[in-house]
Amino acid sequence: MKYRYITLTLMALLSSLVAMAQYQMDLKNVNAHPLSYLNKQSFGPKGKEIRINNIYMEEAGKPVLPVMGEFHYVRMDRRFWWDALLKMKASGVNMVSTYVMWSLHEEVEGQQNWKGNHDLRHFIKLCAELDLKVHIRIGPYCNAEIRNGALPQWIVDNKALVTRSNDPIYLNYSRKWYESVYNQVQGLLYKDGGPIMAVQLENEFVKQGLVISHLMNLKKMALEVGLDVPLYTMTHWMDSEYPKGEIVPYAGFYIETPWVTNHGKMTEATNFEYFTYNRLSDNIGTDIIKIEGGVESFDGSKSDSPFFTCEIGVGAPTFYRRRAVVPEGMAGENINLRLGTGVNLMGYYMYVGGTNPKGEKDTYGTGPYFGYDYQAPIREFGTLGVVMKETKKLNYFMNDFGSKLAPMLAYLPISNKDRNNLQWSVRSDGQAGYLFVSNHLYRYDRPQYDGVQFKLKLKNEDLTFPRKPVSIVNKSYFLWPFNLDMKGVTLKYGTAQPITTHQEGKVKTYFFFEDDAIATEYLIEAKGVKTVTAHEAKVTKEKDGYFISDVVPGKESVVTITKEDGQQILLVTLTQEQSDHIWKGQQDSQEFVALTTSSLVVNDNKIQITAELPTQHIALYHARDKKRFVEMNYHSQKEKTPKTSYVTLSPMHHATWIQATQGKSISKTFDGTSLSEVVEATLRCRSDMKVSVLWNDKEVQLSSLGEYSKGDVKGQLLSGSNTIRFESEGGSPNVVAEIEILYKNGVRKVWNTDDTWLSDGQQPVQKLEGKAKPAAYAAEERLGLFEFSLPDLADLDNEVRLEVSFYGDVATAYIGPEPSTDCYNDGTPWVLGVSRHKEQLQGNPLTLRIKGFGPSTDNIFLEDNVDRIKGQHPAIQKLNVVKDYTYRVE
Known part of the structure; x- marks a missing residue:
């Protein structure tokens, strides 16, 4: 028994040593990587010049990590563009990407429509008002779940040409399209002081042997018609073939893949749920990966294009045969994985949902035909999606820490190749950086990893953290800083995730949050520090610094660092729930940080909060106030939620x-x-x-x-x-x-x-x-029609929506004879923004037409809460009427 005990002890020790070795990385030999610039000279107004190098984007000579959100103007009533753009900006987006879809502007040859909801120029001017850069994706082919990928039907039917090729007739038509786009945006390009700083050519072009020549033909035409911008891009859904030095390939990463139907069954975890250098294809970039000392990295000297993305899927469309409901954790996981592998432009698709317009001849959507909600951060009728919570806080991180992060390459331990191991990576310049960890799979569980402690060998030191090994639980993902420069004070490491910063006078505050069952600890270097005190935490003075432990996260959890020059730095550690409700913005040229469960925007230089509740709360942070957060409550007793009813039509x-x-x-x-x-x-x-x-x-x-x-x-x-x-x-x-x-x-x-x-x-x-x-309709028809009696919406300023839960398969909403929107039943309430159609609803009924499931739904992936049997007989399950309440924060 004695020898057995010794053997078991040795095995445990060896297991511990293996685990420890697995979480080590040698970064001593990390050197600054050579930069080569795609555009040799600065491009744009003085003080805002843009240059693109092989690693990142520069603005005014400084690295930036842009946050780009996709918003298709033509898929929304123009009266609500401003609202959606305000929400984008408030959530940390600083660049708007939009498809300019040919078929929606020219359904009939020679009859172009650039008015109303098709007014591209007005949309771009609104972006400019909010200081949002614009990336136009001009096709000719777009995909975008639009019929023919937005190629007009009259082009597709033209037997005299070959679409998406170097066919001269097709190129001539494409040139005319580019000329039409330029005529709309003339004077709004970045070189003219406008917001348009990038143009995407084509989309998902994978014809082997034609990629370089066709894309270069399109770029040549774009330049010739006047579309002269700092950045030309393409989606890179292929091998490593692309016009290097001319066009930057954009990657896309979707965790939920509704186009993979898998006969109604679960799909396997995608490659992109692990730390990998693959940029959508398994091939791109692998020729410039090097391995040294168990660490995998991109060879910066051989990289000719930065790692930019345009389609990071934080939501997902609902396709007929796959109706997955995206959880908020999917957004955080996807963004964390991308940052941890070196992404330097975070482009989301979609960021704003919408509704496909109706054509004179056809529907444009590929199904649903009208609804394009996409479970996006900002949904079809302006509500915030569940994924916004995770997306927003990571956007703020990129806004405030991206300039330092962008020049740092990503380093991956080769242990990641065994997917049974804990997934982690580091971005660093050899001295400072960020540790990224992911133990999260979409719809699958991961094991808990115990005894985890990370050891980094840096240029001037070895850094080990946390002090005691911790457990990484299932569904965890996070990023931790090390050697973070906080205005002259060095945070050696923190086991809480940074969100954003706040400057008030001479006081700088850094906001973190504690998550994933790991206790927060901070180690602060003593150099330049006079004192460190803490509320709701313990401070231990050590030889070379201050160790912060026993942190109780919350609004009162504040570490105060007083520098030798008297300036103060504050560390606020929020709970995970509080981090979901953090907002950052500017009012009167001053930064603010707020906590509220409401949606928040800054409109006319005023903070506005909006929710579907008459009582709302906001806590505004004030660094120099003893309470730190000033609490404010708002309540309305005047306006009541309007009532509605419906009848089942026979x-x-x-x-x-x-x-x-x-x-x-x-x-x-x-x-x-x-x-x-x-x-x-x-x-x-x-x-x-x-x-x-x-x-x-x-x-x-x-x-x-x-x-x-x-x-x-x-x-x-x-x-x-x-x-x-x-x-x-x-x-x-x-x-x-x-x-x-x-x-x-x-x-x-x-x-x-x-x-x-x-x-x-x-x-x-x-x-x-x-x-x-x-x-009633006969069972054979599997049909249900429901007509709604709505209140008078004419005098209502705030939005009114219906939340309809129904039994059935496919539902379409009609206002009179005209389709409004539609959806495939996914088990969540169908949201209808009725007040957005109040003019059409004057004198016209709102009718829902629901088709039931057929006798077999085996080939459709449905969430467990969708009743497949009752769904054969359409019925309204539940109806809620909700109304927005908006308050200006004084």
């Missing part, structure tokens, strides 16, 4: 029983003219006697569905005049009927029997009162 709900007053037939002629094709045309009818139905003199084949009959008249419907006639063999026929037509552009038209129908001899029909109509 077949022929709005139709009237009618009877012929003369002869044996009843008829109606109506106009079916439309530029759009017919998708469905359905006749539903009921009669007390046997009748035959003729559509344009051709008999309609009816099938009985119990309480009513149904006929498919799509093949008989004409674009123009149509006549329908009900005939009986004897006696005056009576009938109640509806004709429902669904067009390819999403329009839904319904004709009902009423007193405008005619008997023989052009005589008016007689209305029949009190006769029963079908009680």
Whole structure:
């Protein structure tokens, strides 16, 4: 037993040593990497000049790490652009990326639309007002879940050319498109003092052997028409082939991949949930990776393009066969992984959700046809998505610490290649930097790692932290600083995550938060420090510094560092929950930091908070106030949430029983003219006697569905005049009927029997009162229609939304005959921004048309809370009416 005990002890010791070795990294030989510039001279107004080198972007000669959010102006009513841009800026975005989609501007050849919601120039001017840079993605091909990737149908149908190629006719058309874009943005380019500093050419272009030549043809055309900017980009969905030194390849990383349907089953964890140098493809960049001493790194001397991204997926679209609901942790995990592998431009797709416009001929969306919510940080109707909490705090980190982070290369231990090991990385210049850790997988669990302690061999020292080994639990991801320069005071390390900074007079505050079950500790170098005191923490004076332990995170947790020159530096350690509600901005040219569960923006130089609650709270940070946070409460008793109700429509709900007053037939002629094709045309009818139905003199084949009959008249419907006639063999026929037509552009038209129908001899029909109509749609139709009675929205300033939970598969909202938006049921409430359509709702009903699931849903990935059985029979499960309350913070 004695020897067994010794053996077990040795095994435990060896296991501990292996673990310790696994978390070591030698960075002593890290040297400054040579920089080569893509644009040889500075580009832009004085003091704002932009240059791009092989590692990062410079502005006014200083490194920057831009935060870019995708917002498609044409997918939102222009009246709400300002609101969305304010929210982007408030959440730390400083660059707006937008597709300029050809098919949405020129549905018919030669008929371009740049007005209203298509007004690109106005959108860019709004960005400029908020000092937001702009990256236009001009195609010609865009993808963007738009039909034909935004190539107009008339281009796709043109047999004389080959799209997405060097075909001269296609290039000539593309040049005309580029000229049209330039005409809209002329004078708004960065060189002219405007915000447009980048142009993306094409998108996801992967035709081997054509990539360089085609992209260079597009760049040449862009320059020739006047689109002269500091940065030209492309999405790099391929191997290492791209025009080096001419166009910067952008990467994309999605953790949720709805285009991978996997027959309704779970998908495997993606490569990008681990620290890896792969830039979407397994190939790009691997030729310049070097390994030294168990550490993998990019060879900066061989890198010819910076690691920029344009499609970091913090949300995800809902595709028909995959309807995953994205948790907030997915956003933090994805951003943390990207920063830990060297990303120096964080481009989110999408950052603002929207609604696809309706075309004259067609729908543009690939499904859903209108709803493009994307579960984005800012959702389709202006609400904040759950992923905003994680995204926002990391945006602030990049804003405030990015200039120092950007020049630091990423170093990965080769132990990461074994995915059973804890995933971690370091970005450093050999002296200071950040440690990144990820123990999080999307929809899968990871083991807990015990006895974790990191040892970094730096140029002038060896640094080990934390002081005692810790456990890294499942679903953890975080970043910790080491040798962080805080205005002349060195934070040797901290085991809390930095969020942002705040300057008030001569007092600088650094905000951190504690998370993932690891206690916070700070080690502060003594050099330049006079005293260190703490509230809700313990300070231990040591030989070379101050050790901060026993930290109790919260608004009162403040470490005060007084420098020898009398200036103060404060460290505030928030809880994880408080970090979710932190906001940073400027008012009156002064920085502010606030904590509030409300949405916050700065509008007209005033802080505004908005939530769907009449009572709201905000805590504004004041470094020189003894309480640190000044608490304020706001409440409204004047405005009440408006009420709404709905009725379940039955077949022929709005139709009237009618009877012929003369002869044996009843008829109606109506106009079916439309530029759009017919998708469905359905006749539903009921009669007390046997009748035959003729559509344009051709008999309609009816099938009985119990309480009513149904006929498919799509093949008989004409674009123009149509006549329908009900005939009986004897006696005056009576009938109640509806004709429902669904067009390819999403329009839904319904004709009902009423007193405008005619008997023989052009005589008016007689209305029949009190006769029963079908009680419900037949089960075979799997159809439900619901009509809402809304309050008067005209005088409401703040937004009103409906939250509709429903049983069913696919739902479409109509205002009168016009489609508003649609969705695939994913088990979350469907949010409808009704007040955004208050003009259209004047005199027009809001109708929801819901189709039920078929008998088998095995090939659809649905969350567990989606009832697949009840979903075969459409119904409203729950209805909430919510209203925004907005307060100005004085």
